[in-house]
Amino acid sequence: xxxxxxxxxxxxxxxxxxxxxxxxxxxxxxxxxxxxxxxxxxxxxxxxxxxxxxxxxxxxxxxxxxxxxxxxxxxxxxxxxxxxxxxxxxxxxxxxxxxxxxxxxxxxxxxxxxxxxxxxxxxxxxxxxxxxxxxxxxxxxxxxxxxxxxxxxxxxxxxxxxxxxxxxxxxxxxxxxxxxxxxxxxxxxxxxxxxxxxxxxxxxxxxxxxxxxxxxxxxxxxxxxxxxxxxxxxxxxxxxxxxxxxxxxxxxxxxxxxxxxxxxxxxxxxxxxxxx
Amino acid sequence: xxxxxxxxxxxxxxxxxxxxxxxxxxxxxxxxxxxxxxxxxxxxxxxxxxxxxxxxxxxxxxxxxxxxxxxxxxxxxxxxxxxxxxxxxxxxxxxxxxxxxxxxxxxxxxxxxxxxxxxxxxxxxxxxxxxxxxxxxxxxxxxxxxxxxxxxxxxxxxxxxxxxxxxxxxxxxxxxxxxxxxxxxxxxxxxxxxxxxxxxxxxxxxxxxxxxxxxxxxxxxxxxxxxxxxxxxxxxxxxxxxxxxxxxxxxxxxxxxxxxxxxxxxxxxxxxxxxxxxxxxxxxxxxxxxxxxxxxxxxxxxxxxxxxxxxxxxxxxxxxxxxxxxxxxxxxxxxxxxxxxxxxxxxxxxxxxxxxxxxxxxxxxxxxxxxxxxxxxxxxxxxxxxxxxxxxxxxxxxxxxx
Numbered sequence: 001x002x003x004x005x006x007x008x009x010x011x012x013x014x015x016x017x018x019x020x021x022x023x024x025x026x027x028x029x030x031x032x033x034x035x036x037x038x039x040x041x042x043x044x045x046x047x048x049x050x051x052x053x054x055x056x057x058x059x060x061x062x063x064x065x066x067x068x069x070x071x072x073x074x075x076x077x078x079x080x081x082x083x084x085x086x087x088x089x090x091x092x093x094x095x096x097x098x099x100x101x102x103x104x105x106x107x108x109x110x111x112x113x114x115x116x117x118x119x120x121x122x123x124x125x126x127x128x129x130x131x132x133x134x135x136x137x138x139x140x141x142x143x144x145x146x147x148x149x150x151x152x153x154x155x156x157x158x159x160x161x162x163x164x165x166x167x168x169x170x171x172x173x174x175x176x177x178x179x180x181x182x183x184x185x186x187x188x189x190x191x192x193x194x195x196x197x198x199x200x201x202x203x204x205x206x207x208x209x210x211x212x213x214x215x216x217x218x219x220x221x222x223x224x225x226x227x228x229x230x231x232x233x234x235x236x237x238x239x240x241x242x243x244x245x246x247x248x249x250x251x252x253x254x255x256x257x258x259x260x261x262x263x264x265x266x267x268x269x270x271x272x273x274x275x276x
Numbered sequence: 277x278x279x280x281x282x283x284x285x286x287x288x289x290x291x292x293x294x295x296x297x298x299x300x301x302x303x304x305x306x307x308x309x310x311x312x313x314x315x316x317x318x319x320x321x322x323x324x325x326x327x328x329x330x331x332x333x334x335x336x337x338x339x340x341x342x343x344x345x346x347x348x349x350x351x352x353x354x355x356x357x358x359x360x361x362x363x364x365x366x367x368x369x370x371x372x373x374x375x376x377x378x379x380x381x382x383x384x385x386x387x388x389x390x391x392x393x394x395x396x397x398x399x400x401x402x403x404x405x406x407x408x409x410x411x412x413x414x415x416x417x418x419x420x421x422x423x424x425x426x427x428x429x430x431x432x433x434x435x436x437x438x439x440x441x442x443x444x445x446x447x448x449x450x451x452x453x454x455x456x457x458x459x460x461x462x463x464x465x466x467x468x469x470x471x472x473x474x475x476x477x478x479x480x481x482x483x484x485x486x487x488x489x490x491x492x493x494x495x496x497x498x499x500x501x502x503x504x505x506x507x508x509x510x511x512x513x514x515x516x517x518x519x520x521x522x523x524x525x526x527x528x529x530x531x532x533x534x535x536x537x538x539x540x541x542x543x544x545x546x547x548x549x550x551x552x553x554x555x556x557x558x559x560x561x562x563x564x565x566x567x568x569x570x571x572x573x574x575x576x577x578x579x580x581x582x583x584x585x586x587x588x589x590x591x592x593x594x595x596x597x598x599x600x601x602x603x604x605x606x607x608x609x610x611x612x613x614x615x616x617x618x619x620x621x622x623x624x625x626x627x628x629x630x631x632x633x634x635x636x637x638x639x640x641x642x643x644x645x646x647x648x649x650x651x652x653x654x655x656x657x658x659x660x661x662x663x664x665x666x667x668x669x670x671x672x673x674x675x676x677x678x
Contacts, residue, residue, distance in 0.1 A: 274438050274533060
């Protein structure tokens with residue numbers, strides 16, 4: 001695509017996203033909204049678009065939250081700290097310190113359920129886990145729930161958040177093909193009612209990089225080293241060493257979307273083989 | 277030896293092979309090469325399912341050695357790593373999700389194919405052996421053209437693994453009287469096997485027949501692979517180690533498939549080393565564990581031992597010690613959530629096997645010579661029990677942590 005056409009397409013994509021953002025501000029007040037940010041390309045793009053819309057409409061940028069899984073890249077942390085200062089964000093690093101303490105901060109260490117606080121114990125009960133211990137890992141069944149989902153729900157509850165922005169894209173995986181920009185989640189035990197808002201749902205991975213380049217949106221240095229998708233440190237892998245993400249063959253190879261796609265693929269295979 | 281191939285076959289029971297006494301003719305090719313093979317009659321897996329046995333097969337360590345991270349611990353050494361470092365070309369071709377690159381099994385391989393990006397069906401949820409073979413063949417062909425370095429090749433066939441839906445051709449070779457449709461076979465899988473329902477003996481027998489048909493199928497893939505080596509002129513320079521990660525149960529101890537049990541139908545594995553220079557087959561009666569495979573490969577390449585490997589090299593046989601074999605597992609259902617209490621262990625010395633189930637604090641002991649079916653627990657009457665328990669205890673978490 002010619003540079004000019006690319007710029008035009010990106011402008012249209014961003015405009016569509018801003019419409020979603022503006023609709024969110026019509027539905028909710030700024031302090032009822034929050035933005036999730038991981039430091040990855042998608043959530044940074046989302047944050048950038050919301051910030052642009054807020055600047056244009058003279059609205060206060062909602063608070064920003066990031067989930068610290070404990071097993072994270074220093075490069076991402078540095079990148080987020082820098083741009084948080086630069087953009088004067090009201091950024092909150094959320095993490096489940098109770099679990100970290102019970103595991104003595106060691107990834108893989110066993111955590112006894114009885115060592116956890118009441119809320120974490122209730123969360124474990126909620127997902128039907130009845131054993132006395134689990135390993136401290138963001139990717140394990142219980143670990144994932146406590147380190148991510150529970151932290152997310154607790155944040156929503158603490159600030160009485162009604163709408164939360166997320167940087168999800170439809171092309172990340174087939175399961176997202178039917179996703180809507182606004183997804184209402186009814187209240188459930190330990191889960192407050194909220195709406196998930198996904199302004200960049202219509203972007204492809206290629207669009208994300210075109211838009212980052214055209215609008216000079218900052219990105220984490222790890223993408224230059226060949227990472228194509230970033231998640232926890234111990235589970236992320238370089239897709240093509242030394243080849244920047246945007247120069248990789250995005251159209252014909254699989255984006256290891258937060259390694260989530262790999263994980264889901266694996267779980268699906270295991271299920272078909274009779275496990276799970 | 278110039279090149280080494282490790283050929284692992286998922287869920288292949290030892291007693292399904294003709295060379296181990298099976299009378300149904302399921303493995304004509306593997307039986308036919310025995311003249312060039314060293315065959316171990318007491319091969320043991322380090323665990324009854326993939327995650328428990330492959331740490332032995334590829335890293336010469338035990339399943340629970342490094343905590344229980346979801347993926348392969350960085351502290352384990354994969355056989356591919358020291359080999360690659362020594363300048364040997366390393367390649368892996370398999371289709372087992374428990375060994376995929378997401379879980380970290382891709383370390384040290386020049387080529388690592390785990391098939392995880394391919395679409396697979398509900399009926400055949402893996403890439404079939406003939407497709408694995410064709411990928412191996414094209415890799416071997418191109419390797420030969422551009423590189424004269426020795427190679428280590430690992431290939432793994434999934435075809436015997438449930439859901440047992442063999443092709444008609446193989447069903448007919450095993451029992452032409454079976455006329456189930458693919459849908460009916462799938463129903464046996466979902467309604468009998470998945471439910472571990474052994475109440476209907478006829479259905480269990482039928483499942484075993486379907487399993488046998490897959491064994492017959494995989495024997496063809498082994499043959500196809502050997503033909504490829506021969507066609508490329510590689511057969512006379514390549515040792516091939518053939519084994520399985522575990523067996524499968526057909527009601528022997530009240531279950532189906534391969535859960536966390538420590539009985540022979542799951543732990544006894546075929547262990548065969550094909551040596552092209554060998555003239556006349558050889559049989560070894562010593563206990564041998566799959567934890568001994570990585571040191572054997574290192575030794576075959578003439579490299580110095582890897583410190584991190586816990587096994588012993590099997591060749592030359594005279595150097596291989598008489599030793600006991602360990603194995604361990606965790607209840608697969610609770611394992612998902614990382615339960616550390618439902619762990620089980622076994623220790624075998626010659627024909628005596630000791631089993632310990634931690635959550636029940638229960639010991640079992642069997643004399644495999646007198647009671648090969650492992651039905652008569654002699655732990656309370658055996659004078660050896662105390663001594664064997666002391667040997668197993670250092671591996672058991674309960675006593676490890678105290």
